[in-house]
Amino acid sequence: MAGKPKRRAEGAPVGRRVVLGMLGAGAAGLAAAPYLQRGWEKFLAAASEHDATGLTGLLPDPGGFRYYSVVGSVPHKDETGYELRVDGLVERPKTYTLGELRAMPQTRIVHDVLCTDGWRVDATPFEGVKLADLLDAAGVRSPGAAVRFTCFDGAYTESLTLEQARRSDVLVALNMQDKPITHEHGGPVRLYVAPMYFYKSAKWLSGISVTDKVVPGYWEERGYAIDGWLDDADRHDGAA
Numbered sequence: 001m002a003g004k005p006k007r008r009a010e011g012a013p014v015g016r017r018v019v020l021g022m023l024g025a026g027a028a029g030l031a032a033a034p035y036l037q038r039g040w041e042k043f044l045a046a047a048s049e050h051d052a053t054g055l056t057g058l059l060p061d062p063g064g065f066r067y068y069s070v071v072g073s074v075p076h077k078d079e080t081g082y083e084l085r086v087d088g089l090v091e092r093p094k095t096y097t098l099g100e101l102r103a104m105p106q107t108r109i110v111h112d113v114l115c116t117d118g119w120r121v122d123a124t125p126f127e128g129v130k131l132a133d134l135l136d137a138a139g140v141r142s143p144g145a146a147v148r149f150t151c152f153d154g155a156y157t158e159s160l161t162l163e164q165a166r167r168s169d170v171l172v173a174l175n176m177q178d179k180p181i182t183h184e185h186g187g188p189v190r191l192y193v194a195p196m197y198f199y200k201s202a203k204w205l206s207g208i209s210v211t212d213k214v215v216p217g218y219w220e221e222r223g224y225a226i227d228g229w230l231d232d233a234d235r236h237d238g239a240a
Contacts, residue, residue, distance in 0.1 A: 088209035091139030128173035150207035195233035
């Protein structure tokens with residue numbers, strides 16, 4: 001009987017060591033998680049740049065987003081080489097640098113991102129210049145009725161009606177998730193159309209051209225809806 005208290009006393013420190021070890025391992029896992037996720041995201045991004053099949057988009061991603069390009073490789077752009085051209089049926093065509101876009105008034109929108117493939121990322125913040133502000137600065141002239149977007153991947157295009165393009169929840173986005181948009185996410189500048197499926201939010205944006213009619217974009221030419229409204233979207237106006 002005298003030995004039993006001794007065994008219990010010896011057992012207690014072992015239990016504490018196990019618990020502390022588990023807590024330490026958990027803390028280390030939490031600390032490493034962001035690095036592991038970023039590493040996995042970089043792998044997916046690099047793989048997708050050379051995957052014309054789109055199969056990398058089926059791989060799991062803890063960040064929720066999927067990486068896909070319609071071309072084999074996309075050039076990288078930064079402050080020294082990026083330009084955004086606004087032209088077409090406008091009074092004042094202009095080419096913007098990344099610094100000029102950042103110096104303009106910025107709008108922040110938080111909205112769910114949904115893809116036609118079925119994945120979604122809830123409550124994603126985007127920040128950038130309202131597309132309406134760029135159109136106003138350019139001065140849309142008759143018979144301007146739509147806007148066509150081109151991208152520096154050399155292949156992707158998108159379109160909106162002029163009414164859609166002037167919505168308060170359509171941005172020329174510079175930040176996503178409160179950080180500058182990375183190349184993998186379509187940076188340094190991408191379109192963000194909050195009330196529509198994500199294919200309407202063209203990545204690697206390089207051109208905004210006012211046209212006299214809607215020109216079907218890359219996926220619309222392949223059977224997607226020209227108006228990619230989300231089911232619960234307010235089709236009149238209003239920031240998301």
